[in-house]
Amino acid sequence: MNLTGEKVKIRNLTRADIPMLVKWKNDPEIADLVRGGPINTTFEAENRRYNRGLDEHSTIRLIIETLWGKPIGFISVSDIDKDNHKAQIGMLIGEKDFWDRGYGSDSLVTLLDHLFGQQGFNRIGLEVFEYNLRAKKVYEKIGFEVEGVQRQGLYRNGRYYDIFLMGILRENYLENRQSLRNKAEKVRT
Ligand SMILES: CC(C)(COP(=O)(O)OP(=O)(O)OC[C@H]1O[C@@H](n2cnc3c(N)ncnc32)[C@H](O)[C@@H]1OP(=O)(O)O)[C@@H](O)C(=O)NCCC(=O)NCCS
DSSP states (O other): OEEEOSSEEEEEOOGGGHHHHHHHHHOHHHHHHHTSSOOOOOHHHHHHHHHHHHHOSSOEEEEEEETTSOEEEEEEEEEEETTTTEEEEEEEEOSGGGTTTTHHHHHHHHHHHHHHHTSOOOEEEEEEETTOHHHHHHHHHHTOEEEEEEEEEEEETTEEEEEEEEEEEHHHHHHHHHHHHHHHHHHHO
16 A cells, blocks of 8 residues: 555555554553553564465555654554444554644655545444543544443553544545645635
């Protein structure tokens, strides 16, 4: 896969990316936001995961790069269900200097344009912890809705936290994308 957005390019994960992916996943702040605790992955574990990925087709693992080719993050499309045209996604911007600069939002929009526009998906789901306010904001801005709450689904540092189950449908995404575009046009004129 090779996609280009306004701020990012998205391409398939390669074996050469594995050390960087290990560094990102083992960052305590990132691990807390994506897993709710340490991930402690290793090069060997990620290498095995990469090898397994070569043989199975229910997950696509992607690297986010800046337009000038610096790798800054990772997105996975998992649980791909071709019968029901749906999948789950997970993402991280591993280079923290790039947080809050629009890279995450552009990555997601670029990927959703492709999944809904070219690949025939009808729904995309994801999970986000209740304390991950930045991620939830990004998802809501793009049009994801909270469809359910797994109450106290995460045990972290001695207390329980809810997990929001969010989803977006193709028709809602395309509507929302159009209204975002209209707003941008109005600002310009
Ligand atoms: C979540 C993540 C992918 C978002 O990417 P990003 O590039 O940082 O996000 P963007 O800059 O596109 O957008 C961030 C938005 O959140 C807002 N935001 C930042 N901190 C916030 C907070 N504490 N509460 C609410 N909103 C917040 C920003 O203002 C911005 O909204 P705006 O565009 O309306 O101004 C990225 O920060 C990341 O990888 N975080 C660590 C891993 C993670 O949480 N992954 C998601 C797991 S579900």
